[in-house]
Structure formats: structure tokens, C-alpha cells
Amino acid sequence: METIYFDKKSDLTICKYLLEKINFNVYRTRTTCNCNNGTRDAIICFNKNDESYNCMVLRCKLCKRTKGGSI
Secondary structure (H helix, E strand, C coil), X not given: CEEEXXXXXXXXXXXXXXXXHCCEEEEEEEEECXXXXXXXXXXXXXXXXXXXXXEEEEECHHHHHHHCCCC
């Protein structure tokens, strides 16, 4: 499982759109982040062929700065 971090919600929306275009089932959700106790906007994507869990994209400014995980 791969986790990608973004700091803007618009980047999250673009990533969702692109993942849908390359044949993934993508769902918006809210989840907790490792850096604090608050909830964050996120998307998860599943492979359409075998429904395997592929990646999670999380919007967290602190994690983005410390881990540098955007594409």
C-alpha cells in the first residue's frame, strides 16, 4: 500500500480524477492522520479488475512538508 500526501484539496480532486481515468474505483473519505488526532480528507483507490487495495491519498500539510509525498 502506498500513501501519497497533498496539501490542497484541489490537488486531491485532480488525483481522484486521474486515478478514475486509469481504471481504478476511487472513493472520497475522511480518515485520521499519523501526525495528529484530527480527521483529514482522503481518497482510496481499488483496482477495478480484482478489487485489490492500491493506494491512499491523504491531504495533510504537515505530512506533505515532512515526507514530501506528492506526485
